[in-house]
Amino acid sequence: MKKAHIIGIVLIAVAIAVIMVAVSDSSTYATFSEARQHPDEVFHVVGKLNKTKPLEYNPEINANRFAFFMSDQKGTESQVVFEGSKPQDFERSEQIVITGKANGGSFEAEKILMKCPSKYNNGQMEASTASAGQGS
Numbered sequence: 635m636k637k638a639h640i641i642g643i644v645l646i647a648v649a650i651a652v653i654m655v656a657v658s659d660s661s662t663y664a665t666f667s668e669a670r671q672h673p674d675e676v677f678h679v680v681g682k683l684n685k686t687k688p689l690e691y692n693p694e695i696n697a698n699r700f701a702f703f704m705s706d707q708k709g710t711e712s713q714v715v716f717e718g719s720k721p722q723d724f725e726r727s728e729q730i731v732i733t734g735k736a737n738g739g740s741f742e743a744e745k746i747l748m749k750c751p752s753k754y755n756n757g758q759m760e761a762s763t764a765s766a767g768q769g770s
Contacts, residue, residue: 662677662678663677663678663679663680664677664678664679665679665706665707665708665710666679666706666710666711666712666736666741667708667710669735669736669741670736672736673735673736673737674735675735676733676734676735676744677733677734677735677736678731678732678733679704679706679731679732679741680706680707680729680730680731681704681705681706681707681729681730681732682704682705682728682729682730683702683703683704683724683725683727683730684702684703684704684705684711685725687702687703689701689702689720689724689725690702691719691720693719697719698717698718698719699715699716699717700715700716700718700719700720701713701714701715701716701740702714702716702724704730704732704741712736712739712740712741713739713740713741714732714734714740714741714742714743715737715740715741715742715743716732716742716743716746717742718746721746721748723748723750724748726750727748727749727750728749728750729748729749730746730747730748730749731746731747731749732745732746732747733745733746733747
């Protein structure tokens with residue numbers, strides 16, 4: 635075999651290894667309890683907004699801090715802190731998927747995905763997202 639062929643095969647092997655590592659690091663769905671057991675890992679948590687507790691968002695003091703309480707699918711409640719602005723129509727959300735890490739008694743969200751009813755699609759579900767560091 636020529637040197638060029640050997641180098642090409644090695645490069646392909648390295649690319650495959652990088653892809654496998656990236657896939658194995660992807661986050662998984664969990665509950666707040668599972669996320670607290672592994673605070674250094676990124677998880678997706680599915681749940682519902684607790685509308686009986688106040689939302690903490692004061693753009694005059696810090697426009698990039700939004701906190702709320704959410705219950706996961708097993709009913710465990712946790713405070714969620716999102717380092718970004720409050721998503722539009724957040725209170726209307728029927729279901730929330732947050733991505734982030736547990737930090738003590740709270741959950742630090744990097745992304746928020748909301749599933750909200752829409753007046754434009756006859757009650758079918760509409761999804762919208764927000765990410766930390768990006769305005770919504």
